[in-house]
Amino acid sequence: MKYFLNRTAQVIPVLLIVSFILFFLVHISGDPVDIMLSENATEEDRETLRQSLGLDKPFIIQYFIFLTNMITGDFGKSIIYGQAALPIVLERIPATFELMLASIILSTAIAIPLGVLSAVKRNSPIDLLISGISILGKAMPNFWVGLMLILLFSVNLKIFPVSGTGSVFHLVLPAITIGSAMAAQMTRLLRSNMLDVLSQDYIRTAKSKGVKRLSIVYIHALRNSLLPVITVIALQISTLVGGALITETIFSWPGLGQLTIEAINARDMAVVQACVITIAVFVIIVNLIADLIYRFVDPRIRY
Amino acid sequence: MNRKSVVFTFTLILLLILSGCTTVGNQSENGKSAADKKEDRELKIGIPNDIKTFDIHNHNQVLTEAVHINMFNYLFKRQADTKVETELVDTYKLIDDVTWEFKLKEGITFHNGDPLTADDVEFTIERVAKDKTLAEHSNMEVVKDVKVVNDTTFQIITDDPQPTLINLLSRIGSGILPKNYIEENGWDHFLNKPVGSGPFKFVDWSRDNRIVFEPYEKYFEGKNEEWDKLVFRVIPETSTRINELLTGGVDIITEVTPNDIARIDENEETKAVSTPSQRVTILALQHREGYPTSDPKVREAIELAINNEVLVEQILKGEAVAVRTRVTPGNFGADPSLYDTYLYDVERSKELLAEAGYGDGLELSLSIPTGYYLKGDEISQAIKAMLSEVGITLNIEFSEYNRYIELRNSGEFGDMYFGAYGNSLFDASIALDMFASENGEKRIGYSNQEVKELFNSALTNMDTEEREKQYQKIQQIVAEERPFIYLYLQNEAYGIREGLNFKPRVDSMLYTPDITRN
Numbered sequence: 001m002k003y004f005l006n007r008t009a010q011v012i013p014v015l016l017i018v019s020f021i022l023f024f025l026v027h028i029s030g031d032p033v034d035i036m037l038s039e040n041a042t043e044e045d046r047e048t049l050r051q052s053l054g055l056d057k058p059f060i061i062q063y064f065i066f067l068t069n070m071i072t073g074d075f076g077k078s079i080i081y082g083q084a085a086l087p088i089v090l091e092r093i094p095a096t097f098e099l100m101l102a103s104i105i106l107s108t109a110i111a112i113p114l115g116v117l118s119a120v121k122r123n124s125p126i127d128l129l130i131s132g133i134s135i136l137g138k139a140m141p142n143f144w145v146g147l148m149l150i151l152l153f154s155v156n157l158k159i160f161p162v163s164g165t166g167s168v169f170h171l172v173l174p175a176i177t178i179g180s181a182m183a184a185q186m187t188r189l190l191r192s193n194m195l196d197v198l199s200q201d202y203i204r205t206a207k208s209k210g211v212k213r214l215s216i217v218y219i220h221a222l223r224n225s226l227l228p229v230i231t232v233i234a235l236q237i238s239t240l241v242g243g244a245l246i247t248e249t250i251f252s253w254p255g256l257g258q259l260t261i262e263a264i265n266a267r268d269m270a271v272v273q274a275c276v277i278t279i280a281v282f283v284i285i286v287n288l289i290a291d292l293i294y295r296f297v298d299p300r301i302r303y
Numbered sequence: 304m305n306r307k308s309v310v311f312t313f314t315l316i317l318l319l320i321l322s323g324c325t326t327v328g329n330q331s332e333n334g335k336s337a338a339d340k341k342e343d344r345e346l347k348i349g350i351p352n353d354i355k356t357f358d359i360h361n362h363n364q365v366l367t368e369a370v371h372i373n374m375f376n377y378l379f380k381r382q383a384d385t386k387v388e389t390e391l392v393d394t395y396k397l398i399d400d401v402t403w404e405f406k407l408k409e410g411i412t413f414h415n416g417d418p419l420t421a422d423d424v425e426f427t428i429e430r431v432a433k434d435k436t437l438a439e440h441s442n443m444e445v446v447k448d449v450k451v452v453n454d455t456t457f458q459i460i461t462d463d464p465q466p467t468l469i470n471l472l473s474r475i476g477s478g479i480l481p482k483n484y485i486e487e488n489g490w491d492h493f494l495n496k497p498v499g500s501g502p503f504k505f506v507d508w509s510r511d512n513r514i515v516f517e518p519y520e521k522y523f524e525g526k527n528e529e530w531d532k533l534v535f536r537v538i539p540e541t542s543t544r545i546n547e548l549l550t551g552g553v554d555i556i557t558e559v560t561p562n563d564i565a566r567i568d569e570n571e572e573t574k575a576v577s578t579p580s581q582r583v584t585i586l587a588l589q590h591r592e593g594y595p596t597s598d599p600k601v602r603e604a605i606e607l608a609i610n611n612e613v614l615v616e617q618i619l620k621g622e623a624v625a626v627r628t629r630v631t632p633g634n635f636g637a638d639p640s641l642y643d644t645y646l647y648d649v650e651r652s653k654e655l656l657a658e659a660g661y662g663d664g665l666e667l668s669l670s671i672p673t674g675y676y677l678k679g680d681e682i683s684q685a686i687k688a689m690l691s692e693v694g695i696t697l698n699i700e701f702s703e704y705n706r707y708i709e710l711r712n713s714g715e716f717g718d719m720y721f722g723a724y725g726n727s728l729f730d731a732s733i734a735l736d737m738f739a740s741e742n743g744e745k746r747i748g749y750s751n752q753e754v755k756e757l758f759n760s761a762l763t764n765m766d767t768e769e770r771e772k773q774y775q776k777i778q779q780i781v782a783e784e785r786p787f788i789y790l791y792l793q794n795e796a797y798g799i800r801e802g803l804n805f806k807p808r809v810d811s812m813l814y815t816p817d818i819t820r821n
Binding site: 029030031034036037041042043045048049052053080081082083084088091092095147150151154155158161162163164165249250251252254258259262265267 | 355356358361363435436438440441490491494495509510511512513536537538539540542543546547549550552704705706708709712740741742745
C-alpha cells in the first residue's frame with residue numbers, strides 16, 4: 001500500500017514536468033491567431049484576438065494561469081471548438097479504449113499459443129513457419145496492412161464495413177491492423193523466453209518427477225516466460241492510447257490520436273494539454289497495473 | 304479466490320468493458336446506400352474533415368459552412384446558379400446609401416419552436432459585427448447598427464455605402480441564431496445542442512466521427528420529404544472515403560483527387576462529377592527591394608516560363624482552368640479576358656531575364672506547405688522544371704502549414720510563395736483586397752496608389768456598372784504588375800452513387816434539400 005501511495009505521489013512532479021515541456025514547445029511553435037482569422041483580417045483584429053486569448057501576456061504568466069486552472073480540472077477553452085477542453089478529450093476515451101483492448105486481446109490470443117508452439121517445436125518446420133510469419137507481421141507497415149485489409153475484406157469480399165464505428169464488425173479490421181504487428185513482436189519475445197525457461201533446472205526436475213508435458217509447458221514454463229511479455233503489453237498500451245494515429249486515420253476511428261494531431265496543428269493549447277495530461281495519467285495507471293500483475297504472475301516479486 | 308477464477312474474472316471484465324465500448328456512435332451501417340434501396344431514406348455524405356464548431360460566426364472553413372447551411376438560414380441565399388435570392392427576408396429596400404430596411408417572411412420558427420423575429424436578427428448581426436474575437440468579424444464589421452422596427456421589420460445601418468451587403472448576408476458569419484434560446488441556456492449549451500431554423504435539425508455530433516440531422520417538420524418552406532435522416536461522416540483518408548463510396552457505406556464523397564476519378568467511374572454503381580470551384584492557385588512574388596522578383600522583367604519572365612496548360616492537363620487531369628485573375632465568371636467584377644487564358648513564351652522569357660541582368664542564371668526560392676494544397680507538391684515540382692528551362696533554379700522550401708502561414712504573413716517566405724484562395728463573397732473585393740490593404744504591403748511589399756484609390760472607391764460605390772469597371776481595371780493592372788502570378792481555377796470533384804440527383808455547386812455547399820433520388 002505504501003508503495004502505491006509513493007508511486008502515486010511521484011505522478012505529480014511527472015505531470016508538472018510534462019505540462020511545462022509541452023506548454024513550452026507549443027509556445028515556441030508559434031501563434032495560433034494567424035490560422036484562426038480570415039485571410040483579410042487586419043493587424044488590429046489579430047491583436048484583439050491575441051489579447052482575448054491571453055496570448056499577449058508573458059510566457060511564465062500564461063503558464064502559471066494555465067497551471068492554477070488545471071489543478072481544478074479546467075484546461076481552458078478549446079480554440080477550435082470554443083468549448084471546455086477536458087470533456088472534448090474525455091469523449092474520445094471510449095473509442096480509444098475499445099480499439100486498444102481489442103488489439104491487445106487479439107494479439108495476446110495469437111501470440112501465446114504461437115510463441116509456446118514455436119519454442120516447444122524448436123527448429124521444426126512449424127517453428128520456421130511461425131518465425132517467418134512473425135517477421136513478416138512486424139515488417140509490414142501499419143498503413144499498408146490497413147489498406148490491404150479494407151480492399152480484401154470490405155471492398156472485394158464485403159464482409160466488414162470499410163471504416164467508422166458503431167458495431168463489433170467495425171472493430172475487426174482496425175484491431176487486426178494494430179494487433180498483427182503486436183502479436184508478431186510478442187510471439188518472438190515469448191519464444192525466446194520460453195526457450196530460456198525450458199532449459200532451467202526446475203523444468204528438468206519437473207520432467208524427472210514425471211509431471212505431464214502439457215502441464216510443464218503451460219504451468220511451469222509459460223508463467224515464468226510471461227513477465228517480459230507483460231512489460232511489452234504495458235508499453236504497447238501506453239503507445240496505443242495516444243499513438244494509433246495512422247490506424248485511426250485509415251479507419252476513420254475517432255480516437256485520441258486524431259484529436260491530438262488536430263489540436264497540435266491548430267495550436268489548440270488547451271486541447272493539446274488536456275490530451276497529453278490524460279495520456280500521461282493513463283500511462284502511469286497502466287504501469288501500476290502492470291506492477292500488480294507482475295506480483296500475481298511471479299509471487300517472488302516484492303516491493 | 305483461486306487463480307483460475309481470478310483469470311476468469313479478469314477476462315470477463317475485459318469483455319464487459321469491450322462490449323460497453325461498442326456503443327460509440329449509435330447506429331449501424333448495413334452497407335446499403337440510399338440510392339440502392341428506395342425505402343432507405345438516409346443520406347450519407349463522406350467528408351474529409353470534421354466541422355469546426357456550431358458557432359456559425361467563429362470559423363472560416365467552407366466545409367463547416369457546407370454542413371451548417373442544412374440547419375441554419377441566411378437572410379439571403381445563394382442559389383445553385385450563384386445568383387443571390389431572398390431566404391428569410393420577404394422584401395427589402397434601400398432607404399438611403401447606408402440604411403437598408405428588411406421585412407422577414409411570416410411563420411418562420413426555430414427548431415425549438417420559438418418564432419424567428421427581428422430581435423433574433425439584431426442579436427445575431429450585432430454579435431458578429433461587434434465582437435472582434437470572432438473569426439468572421441472582419442467581414443461583418445461594416446455593419447454599424449441593427450434597428451428593430453417591429454417583430455418582422457428591421458434596418459441595417461452601415462458605416463459607409465455597402466454595395467456587397469446582400470452578398471455578406473448570404474454567407475458564413477451571417478446565419479441567424481436563436482436569441483432567446485442562447486440567452487436562456489448559455490453558449491455552451493447551444494454549442495452542444497444547436498438550434499437553427501433550417502430544413503434539418505440537429506440530432507447528434509460525435510467529433511471526428513459523424514454529424515446527424517433529421518428533417519424539421521415545421522420548416523417554413525415545408526418539411527423535407529426526401530430524406531428521413533442526414534449523416535455527415537468524417538473520413539479523413541482519401542482512399543478510405545472512396546472505398547466507402549464503392550461499397551455503399553456512403554452516398555456522396557467530397558474532395559476526390561483527379562487521380563481517383565477513373566477508379567470511381569470504372570465502378571458501375573458510382574460516378575464522379577465535378578464543377579469549377581472558387582479556388583484559384585497563385586504564386587505570390589516578393590516586391591521588396593533586394594529581391595530579384597522586385598524587377599518587373601523577372602516577374603514577367605517567370606509567368607512566361609510557366610505552361611499552365613501542362614499543369615492543368617498533365618497533373619490535374621483536366622480538372623482545372625488556366626486563369627490570369629482570381630475573379631472568375633460568376634463573381635461580381637469578373638474580367639472575361641483574363642479567364643481561360645495564360646501567357647507562355649520560353650524565348651521571350653529568356654530574353655527578359657537577360658535584359659534584367661540574369662542571363663547567366665538566377666536562383667529563387669518558393670515556400671509551400673507540404674501536402675496541403677491539391678497536388679501542390681507535384682505542381683511546384685513541375686514549375687521548378689519549367690523555370691529551369693529558362694535558367695532559373697527554383698529551391699522549393701516545403702514546410703508545415705502553420706509555419707508556412709507564419710512565413711507568409713510576416714513576409715519572410717523568400718522570393719515566392721504558393722497559395723490557393725477561395726471567395727465565398729462572390730465579389731471581387733475579397734480577391735483584390737490583398738493589393739490595396741496593409742496585408743499586401745506587409746507580405747509582399749506591393750503598393751500601388753492607383754489600385755488603392757480604385758479599390759477604396761469601389762468598396763463603397765453604389766453604382767454597379769462603375770464599380771464593375773473599377774474592379775476590372777484593378778485586375779488589368781495586377782495582371783501587368785504581377786504581385787501574384789495566377790495559375791489555374793481548380794475544379795472540385797465529388798463521387799456519388801448511381802441513382803442520386805446531385806449537382807455540385809460552385810460555392811462547395813452541400814445543400815441536401817437539392818439532393819434527390821431518381
